[in-house]
Amino acid sequence: MESLADRVARIEAQITAATERAGRSRAEVDWIAVSKTVDPAQVRAAHAAGVRRFGESRAQELAAKRAALGDLELEWHFIGHVQTNKVREVLPLSSWIHSVDRLKLARKLAAQVPAAAPQRILVQVNTSGEASKSGVSPAGLPELLDALAAWPQLRVEGLMTIGPLTDDQQAIRAAFRTLRHARDRERARQRPGAPLGHLSMGMSGDFPIAIEEGATLLRIGTAFFGARP
């Protein structure tokens, strides 16, 4: 069976190949191992294989994993939907929050984050128009970013999206391109506290396309840990 170290090597090789195809620097692209439903022992094994950044989508599961792995230096990314009543739980557990998608949530976050220790966030955009997906609409993005600019304690590192669940490569590519264009347009506005350097996009099934379209943070679960139950 392929070891986690083998999988790291395979994913790294795929990332390198895609950056070369796209004429991008390998150093611009990193990946987060999505560890939802994966037990702490596996995360520990991933750490031993050299992985340091992990993604979780539920507050309770993240809290349990952090408690079980407190002896390791890991960077936790919250990638799931953030319920406003979970903000107080999620904040101290997460180095990055990828899924800020509405004003009410931003306001709750801002109220909880001390100005001395800004929180890194990404704004989630619904680029596919699928009703099932969270995320601000591309049309609503400028207004949300304008509101976020009022809170220096929230550092808007970039944008995040989930590609459409389809085999249609062109539709996937179009969604990622929409995110990159939105980022380029909004970055030109130079809002304070919003460097917008990052694009969190690309999962196990579509990360090479995401890299070709400008991704800087890939979120890879299944291709690394195997299929979830």
Ligand SMILES: *Cc1c(COP(=O)(O)O)cnc(C)c1O
């Ligand atoms: C589960 C999840 C992933 C990882 O998906 P895989 O297809 O297993 O790589 C990435 N991003 C988000 C937001 C997720 O919920």
